[in-house]
Amino acid sequence: MSGICTGRVAAVTGAGRGLGRAHALAFAAEGARVVVNDVWSSSGEARAVVAEIRRRGGEAVLHSGDVSTDEGAASLVAAALGAYERLDTLVNNAGILRDRMLVSLGEDDWDAVVAVHLKGHFLPLRHAAAHWRAEHKAGRTPRASVVNTTSGAGLLGSVGQANYAAAKAGIVALTLVAAAELGRYGVRVNAVAPAARTRMTERVFAQAMAAPAAGFDxxxxxxxxxxxxxxxxAGAAGVTGQVFAAEGGRITVMEGWHPGPVADKGDRWTPAEAGEAVRGLLAGARKPGEVYGAG
Structure with missing residues (x-):
């Protein structure tokens, strides 16, 4: 198989179903050798992805480690190096949901979602970055790429998903920091906020879940x-530190926080003065996007 990823090795987390499965198959179709990660691989879904890639003439191996743990994340990188002696692309995609309204959200549900999403991005990224830094220091500067998975919930907020939205917002910040730190080693880091039909989004996109009888889904x-x-x-050389939204046939470059209207007294404000100034600034500021589910 040949394509724009021929010769590259890609590791995709949470690749047993949904977006991760689609990503793994698409990388293989473009010539990449793929490490298919899914902690639930015992269910057979991730094994089926590996088998499908191989049936289509591609190369893939299974990794069943938990990437929200240091051991699992380290073994993901080791699996790529052990099978293919290189790692070029890391796609952090694994995730879970534990939706609750804020006052009903328990600590365990908070910790579980933040662990899988945010920690499950950080740890594989850290281990992959350590490998790429070592390659750079050995004179073999990589052309490596990390694609993180954020969400519109992380960019705008989402009612009933405080844990998920906070973790996804954290992933954006992690992406920006990693892009700034790792560029010197030949590593690009970007994030994608997808909108698609998966088990995780069944409730979020309830009105748009049914596939059309014919035409574009x-x-x-x-x-x-x-x-x-x-x-x-490697064709995306120079693209780093960016956040994209992807839905259907639409790709959007997301523009994050930028300074807006400003007032400077040149001295300390009184509370009343500060309030008056803020109201004036807000009158000329861009309105924030509506939080999902708030309408």
Whole structure:
């Protein structure tokens, strides 16, 4: 198999189903050798992805480690190096949901979601970055890429998903810091906020879940994968520290926090003065996007 990722090795977390499965298949279709990670691989779904890639003439291996643990994340990188002697692209995609309204959200549900999403991005990224830094120091500067998975919930907020939204917002910050720190080693880091039909989004996109009888299925997970594959290829050289939204046939460059209207007294404000100034600033500021589910 040949394509824009020929010769590259890609590791995709949470690749047993949904977006991760679509990404793994798409990387393989473009010539990449793929490490298919899924902690639930015992269910057979991740094994089926590996088998499908091989049936199509590609190369893939299974990794069943828990990437929210240091041991599991380290073994993911080791699996790529052991099977293919290299790692070029890391796609952090694994995730879970434990939706509750804020006052009903327990500590265990908070910790579980933050661990899988945010820690499950940080740990594989850290271990992969350590490998790429070592390669750079040995004179073999990589053309490596990391694609993180954020969400519109992390960019705008989402009612009933405080844990998920906070973790996804953290992933954006992690992406920006990693892009700034790792560029010197030949590593690009970007994030994608996908909108697609998966088990995790059944409730979020309830009104748009049914696939059309004919024509373009805008909610198919595979619609997001071409952008992810391109970002993971050497062809995306120079693109780093960016956040993209992908839905159906639409790709959007997300523009994050920028300074807006400002007032400077040149001295300390009184509370009343500060309030008056803020109201004036807000009158000329861009309105924030509506939190999902708030309407």
């Amino acid at each position: 805008a909610m198919a997970p595979g619609n997001v994968s071409p952008l992810v594959v391109w970002l993971g290829s």
